[in-house]
Amino acid sequence: MVSLPAVAGFRFRKLEERAKVVEEVQKHVWPLIEVGKVKPVVHHRFPFAKAAEAHRLMESGKHFGKILLIPNDRFENSRIEQS
Structure with a gap:
């Protein structure tokens, strides 16, 4: 699995490195999101007007x-x- 430091500065990484990170996320993280074991933390929500x-x-x-x-x-x- 790709370590966190490999993700830091993601947009400045070579295309091949970014592709590998995306592949690892799809393989290891996305399944956890799909079953609800990993959820985003929502600090606040606003209507577009705000x-x-x-x-x-x-x-x-x-x-x-x-x-x-x-x-x-x-x-x-x-x-x-x-929250």
């Missing part, structure tokens, strides 16, 4: 996990949990 607020939070670095933008018409009914 995208600027979401961006400020992202820039502040005061978050742990994902910041989600949800279409305005789906925001109230979205079932994505936030």
